[in-house]
Amino acid sequence: MFISFFIKEVNMKRYNVAVVGATGLVGLEMIKILHERNFPINELVLIASESSEGKKLKFGEEELNVQSYEEGIFSEIDIALFSAGSAVSKKLAPIAAKSGTVVIDNSSAFRMHNDVPLVVPEVNADHIFEHEGIIANPNCSTIQMAIALNPIYRTTKIKRIVVSTYQAVSGSGKAAIEELTNQTMAVLDNEEIVREVYPHQIAFNAIPHIDVFEDNGFSKEEMKLIHETRKIFNDDSIKINATAVRIPVFKGHSESVYIETESKIEVDEIKRILLETPGVKLVDELKTSKYPLAIMTKYYDEVLVGRIRKDLHVKNGISMWIVGDNLRKGAALNAVQIAEKLIEKGLE
Amino acid sequence: MFISFFIKEVNMKRYNVAVVGATGLVGLEMIKILHERNFPINELVLIASESSEGKKLKFGEEELNVQSYEEGIFSEIDIALFSAGSAVSKKLAPIAAKSGTVVIDNSSAFRMHNDVPLVVPEVNADHIFEHEGIIANPNCSTIQMAIALNPIYRTTKIKRIVVSTYQAVSGSGKAAIEELTNQTMAVLDNEEIVREVYPHQIAFNAIPHIDVFEDNGFSKEEMKLIHETRKIFNDDSIKINATAVRIPVFKGHSESVYIETESKIEVDEIKRILLETPGVKLVDELKTSKYPLAIMTKYYDEVLVGRIRKDLHVKNGISMWIVGDNLRKGAALNAVQIAEKLIEKGLE
Numbered sequence: 001m002f003i004s005f006f007i008k009e010v011n012m013k014r015y016n017v018a019v020v021g022a023t024g025l026v027g028l029e030m031i032k033i034l035h036e037r038n039f040p041i042n043e044l045v046l047i048a049s050e051s052s053e054g055k056k057l058k059f060g061e062e063e064l065n066v067q068s069y070e071e072g073i074f075s076e077i078d079i080a081l082f083s084a085g086s087a088v089s090k091k092l093a094p095i096a097a098k099s100g101t102v103v104i105d106n107s108s109a110f111r112m113h114n115d116v117p118l119v120v121p122e123v124n125a126d127h128i129f130e131h132e133g134i135i136a137n138p139n140c141s142t143i144q145m146a147i148a149l150n151p152i153y154r155t156t157k158i159k160r161i162v163v164s165t166y167q168a169v170s171g172s173g174k175a176a177i178e179e180l181t182n183q184t185m186a187v188l189d190n191e192e193i194v195r196e197v198y199p200h201q202i203a204f205n206a207i208p209h210i211d212v213f214e215d216n217g218f219s220k221e222e223m224k225l226i227h228e229t230r231k232i233f234n235d236d237s238i239k240i241n242a243t244a245v246r247i248p249v250f251k252g253h254s255e256s257v258y259i260e261t262e263s264k265i266e267v268d269e270i271k272r273i274l275l276e277t278p279g280v281k282l283v284d285e286l287k288t289s290k291y292p293l294a295i296m297t298k299y300y301d302e303v304l305v306g307r308i309r310k311d312l313h314v315k316n317g318i319s320m321w322i323v324g325d326n327l328r329k330g331a332a333l334n335a336v337q338i339a340e341k342l343i344e345k346g347l348e
Numbered sequence: 349m350f351i352s353f354f355i356k357e358v359n360m361k362r363y364n365v366a367v368v369g370a371t372g373l374v375g376l377e378m379i380k381i382l383h384e385r386n387f388p389i390n391e392l393v394l395i396a397s398e399s400s401e402g403k404k405l406k407f408g409e410e411e412l413n414v415q416s417y418e419e420g421i422f423s424e425i426d427i428a429l430f431s432a433g434s435a436v437s438k439k440l441a442p443i444a445a446k447s448g449t450v451v452i453d454n455s456s457a458f459r460m461h462n463d464v465p466l467v468v469p470e471v472n473a474d475h476i477f478e479h480e481g482i483i484a485n486p487n488c489s490t491i492q493m494a495i496a497l498n499p500i501y502r503t504t505k506i507k508r509i510v511v512s513t514y515q516a517v518s519g520s521g522k523a524a525i526e527e528l529t530n531q532t533m534a535v536l537d538n539e540e541i542v543r544e545v546y547p548h549q550i551a552f553n554a555i556p557h558i559d560v561f562e563d564n565g566f567s568k569e570e571m572k573l574i575h576e577t578r579k580i581f582n583d584d585s586i587k588i589n590a591t592a593v594r595i596p597v598f599k600g601h602s603e604s605v606y607i608e609t610e611s612k613i614e615v616d617e618i619k620r621i622l623l624e625t626p627g628v629k630l631v632d633e634l635k636t637s638k639y640p641l642a643i644m645t646k647y648y649d650e651v652l653v654g655r656i657r658k659d660l661h662v663k664n665g666i667s668m669w670i671v672g673d674n675l676r677k678g679a680a681l682n683a684v685q686i687a688e689k690l691i692e693k694g695l696e
Contacts, residue, residue: 160662164512164604166554166593184532199637206514206595206602206642208655208669213634217615217657226660239661243604243669245514247554247595254554256512256591256604267565286561289547294554307556309565312574313587314508321556321591 014042015343018077018101020092021084022046022057022066025173026106029332030081035060037336040343045077048084077101078347081335097133102342104135104335108220111136111228118231121337122279123150127234128341135338140330141165141221141244141253142228147280147303147329148322149259151273153233157262159316160239163225166247166254167210168294171326172197180248203248210244219244252294253330255322264316267308274305279329284308292323301328362390363691366425366449368440369432370394370405370414373521374454377680378429383408385684388691393425396432425449426695429683445481450690452483452683456568459484459576466579469685470627471498475582476689483686486580487572488678489513489592489601494580495628495651495677496670497607499621501581505610507664508587511573514595514602515558516642519674520545528596551596558592567592600642601678603670612664615656622653627677632656640671649676 017034021027027048034041046057046066055066067073074080074096082089083106093103093110110116117127118136123146128135138146149158169176176197183193183203193201200207210221218226221244230236274282283292284306292304304323311317324330365382369375375396382389394405394414403414415421422428422444430437431454441451441458458464465475466484471494476483486494497506517524524545531541531551541549548555558569566574569592578584622630631640632654640652652671659665672678 162510162606164591166514166595181536184536188529188532200641201643204597204643206597208602208604208639209637216660217634217655218660239659241606241659241662241665241667243512243606243655243667245602245604247514249552249554249596254556254593256556256593258510258589258591286565289557291556293548295549295552307565307591311587311589312564312566314589317589319589319591 012040013343014040015078015347016043016045016076017041017339018045018047018074018080020047020080020082020088023048023052023055024083025170025327026083026331028057029327030083030335031057031059033328033332033336037340039336039339045073047073074099074101079104079339079342081339082106083331083335093134101133102131102135102347103133104137104338106137106331106335108139108224110134111138111224112231118228119338120146120150120232120334121341122147122277124232124234125341128338129345137331137335137338138228138232139221139224140171140324140326141167141255142225142232143330143334144253144303144322144324145225145255145257146229146232147324148257148274148305148320150233151277151280152259152261152265152270155269155273156265157235158238158259159262160260161229162241162258164243164256165225165245166249166256166294167245168249168251168253168326169202169246170251171253172246176202177250180250184248198246202246205248207246208243210246218242249294251325251327252297253324253326254292254294256319257322258311258317258319260314261316261318265318267310267318270308270318279303280305282306292321294323297323297325297328301325301333303329360388361691362388363426363695364391364393364424365389365687366393366395366422366428368395368428368430368436371396371400371403372431373518373675374431374679376405377675378431378683379405379407381676381680381684385688387684387687393421395421422447422449427452427687427690429687430454431679431683441482449481450479450483450695451481452485452686454485454679454683456487456572458482459486459572460579466576467686468494468498468580468682469689470495470625472580472582473689476686477693485679485683485686486576487569488519488672488674489515489569489603490573490576490580491678491682492601492651492670492672493573493603493605494577495672496605496622496653496668498581499625499628500607500609500613500618503617503621504613505583506586506607507610508608509577510589510606512591512604513573513593514597514604514642515592516597516599516601516674517550517594518599519558519601520594524550525598528598532596546594550594553596555594556591558594566590597642599673599675600645601672601674602640602642604667605670606659606665606667608662609664609666613666615658615666618656618666627651628653630654640669642671645671645673645676649673649681651677
C-alpha cells in the first residue's frame, strides 16, 4: 500500500503522511512543500479521485503513484492533509480521524465547528491541540489578512475591519487558470469566449462573486472572511465587512484592508512590529514605487504588507494593502506548518 | 479657421465648440458623444498637439481636420471641452476663459479651486452657474461613486465612505491599453514584458498605485476621491477613506464602496430610489448572478449599482459594488452633459 520509504535522519521520529486531493493545485503544492521543508516523512501516500489512479507525481527525485480511496487506507497514516473540496472532506475526514489519523483539512467543511480548531500557526498555534482528530486550515483570503493584522491586534485590539479582495483565479483550481488563459486569448483575437468555471467572463474583468451567495446578500467567501477571522482571533467583537472579488490574476490574492484599532498606533510603530513578525514581509517604500504585488508571490512565501497609512478623518483608522500566495501560505504551506507544529509538540 | 459648418434646426441656437485634446481617448469619446447626442453645434474645432496637426477625425459623416493651438483660436468658441492633461489646461484654459469661452475641463488642474465649480450634472447641476469661465469635470472614479451615492445622500446623509477601486487601464490613455495588450501576450508567450506606462507589470497583476503618492501615504487618485466627493456634495463632514488600484481591465472602473448613513435605510428602499434615479442602472439579482461588471460598460452609459447589502455588525453600514464607463460617464459624457446644462439655462 505505501509506495515510498525514506530514512534521512535515523534518530528523528518520522511520520506516515497522506495527501488527499494530491493532483489538485493545492495538493501538488503540499507535496512540493513537504519536500522543500524536509518534513520528517516515513511514508507518503498520495490519494486522489479514481480518475487520477495510477498517475505518478514527483516527490523530490522520487516518483510516487496516486491511489484512490479504499477502506483502511488511513489505518497507518499519522497525518492526512486534505484538499479535495468540502464534499470529500465531509465524507473521508471523519473516517480518517476515527482511525487515529490527525486530519488537517483545507476545505471549509469543518472550519466553523466548535470542536475543530481553525489555525494560522503564526497567530493561534495554541489552538492546535484542542483538536479531536480534525484541524481546519482557514480560507486563503483569511489567512493572509490574519497574519498581517495579528501583530497589530496584539499591540492594540482591532475594533473593525473593512476588506475588499482582489483574488487570483488559481483559487478556483486548474480549470480556472485554463479559463483565464483561453478567454484572454479569445478577447485579444476578437473571438467568442467560453465560460465554464465562472458565471461571467473573467478575462479583462472583475467579478464580485466568489462561492455562492447567502440570503443576507454576502457571498460565502465574504462570510468566511468574517467568521473565520473572528474565530482565529477568538474575538467575536471585531466588526468585519468584506467584499470578495475575482480579478484576472493567475496567482496571489491582494487585499485592500481598512482597520480601526482600539487605541492609537502610529504607522511607524506598525512598520516596526511588522518588520519583526515572522511570516510577514514589509514592502512599503512609496518613493521607489515599492508595495506588495500579486506577481511578487512567485518569490515570497511571506505575506507582503504595504501602503500602510493613517485615515485622514477617522481616529485610529488605518489602511493597508496585503498580498499573499493563495496556494502556498493561503493553503498548502499553512497546512504543512500546522503539521510541523503538531509534531514539534509531539504527535501521539 | 473653422473647418466645419452645420445647420440642422434653423430656429435652435447653435454654438461654436472646441475639443482640446481631440485625439486622446477621452477627446475622441467627446467628439462621438457630441454627435450621438445631437449637440447644437455651429462649428466644431478640434485642437491637439502639434504632432497631431493635419490628422482627420470623424464627426458623424464629416471629416474634420485637427489643428494645433494658436493665438486667438478660442476667440469665437462658446464652449471648449478640455481633455489634454493638467499642464495644457493650466496653460490654455485661462486664455480661453479670458476670451469669453466657457471651459469644461476634464483635468485635475482646477478641480479644487474655490471659484471653479466641480460638477456631476445628476448631483449638483446648480453649481454650474457659479463658474467664472472654468467648470471642472471630476475624476472618473469620483463621478460614478457620486452618482450612485447621491440618491442615498439625499434620503439620509452619508457619514462615512470606505472605497477600494478596481480601475481600468484606459484611464491612463491609449499607451496603457497597448501596454496591457502587449504584456498580456508576452506573459502568455513566456516572453520578457516591457514597462513604459506603469511602474510594474499590469498584465495579470493588481497595482495599488494611481497617480503620484503624497506625503500622507495616499496616492493623488485616492485624494481626488476624498476631496472631490466632499466638494461635489458640498459637505466636508463626510469621512472618506480610499484605496485606488489599477487592474488588468481595458474599460470600466469598478468600486467596492462601504458607507455609513446617518439614519437607518433599508436595502429595499435604496434599490427603490436607485431604480428611479436618472443615470443609474440597478443590476442586483444574486440568484441569477446579476451584478455590475466592468465589461458591461460596453452597453450602458449609466452607472451600474449592485451587490447592495447591510453590514452585519455596524448600524447603518451598507456595502455596494459600483461600475462605470471611465471614458464616457467618467469623463467625456459628463463634460458634454455639463455643456448641455449650460445651454439649457442659456449660455451668455
